[in-house]
Amino acid sequence: MSKDMKDSFGYGLLMGLADAIPGVSGGTVALILGIYEKLLNSLSICVSFFRGGFPKSAQPKFLASLYFLLPLAFGMFFSYYIVTKILVGSESSPGLLMVKETGPYIYSFFFGLVLISIKEPWKFVSNPSQNNYFLALLGIIIIFVYTKYPLENTGNIFLVISGALALTAMLLPGISGALVLLTLGLYEEIVSYVHDFKVIPLLYFFLGGIISLFTFVPLMNRMLNDYKELTMSVLTGLMAGSLITLWPWKEDYGKGSLPDNLSLVQIMEDFSYISVIITVIFFVLGVFSSYGIKYFEQKLRN
DSSP states (O other), X not given: OOHHHHHHHHHHHHHHHHHTSTTOOHHHXXXXXXXXXXXXXXXXXXHHHHHTTOOGGGHHHHHHHHHHHHHHHHHHHHHHHHHHHHHTBOSSSBOGGGSTTTHHHHHHHXXXXXXXXXXXXXXXXXXOOHHHHHHHHHHHHHHHHHHHSOOOOOSHHHHHHHHHHHHHHHHSTTSOHHHHHHHTTOHHHHHHHHHHTOHHHHHXXXXXXHHHHHHHHHHHHHHHHHSHXXXXXXXXXXXXXXXXXXXXXBSOSSSSSOOOBOOHHHHHHHSOHHHHHHHHHHHHHHHHHHHHHHHHHHHHHO
């Protein structure tokens, strides 16, 4: 394996780690690593190659893109599998995210990470106007409405839709594909398909991802180039709204769908003071981890 392919595999490991964690964006990690534009460009080349009917003139660029994307994809899958094994586990051995004893700590860490990161996409809005604030509020409302009226159907059509939304989010800096699945109530379900190698439901899920590649990648390039501030306004709202799903204290941590949040009174009734204090500590760690990511981003840029 060449050095470039090894580097690509290493990038995939880091991106897969991020995409396995609700609240961390693989697109953000790609930005930090300095490969975001190369990632989008490589995907665009592959999409154009298929749309153009496999032209011979485009084969060299297509093959070069594959040499970058395939090791990246293998690295992402490997990392995603390992991390989700730890967080979700199985029915006989639930992971850290799925049990009451550790679930609040994991959610709290992500809550702090996302809360402090909300400002990142908003930084791209130089002179906020009413349109920017409206779109940010719209993003919050979208998440809020779904948490109140979640979709119960997890049939094949819904798997296709969730695959398209998850891949779209994965490619966007600032919003996590795992967080989208968590919001849809499908995070644990998709993870179980991966762990158990259930091919049929995964094919429907990946079909949604392929649809996203051929529709969203060109649209995303246009939106980020022509309407960057409006796009980032919506992303800011989606990130802010996602805090609803990341509230650490929930009624149930292992039912495989979006659980209801507990009120402050219920928290004190159901959790010990020590547990609450540890949860707050993990929140602080999540906040500082965001600053750590920004620190390494600046180091890489310099």
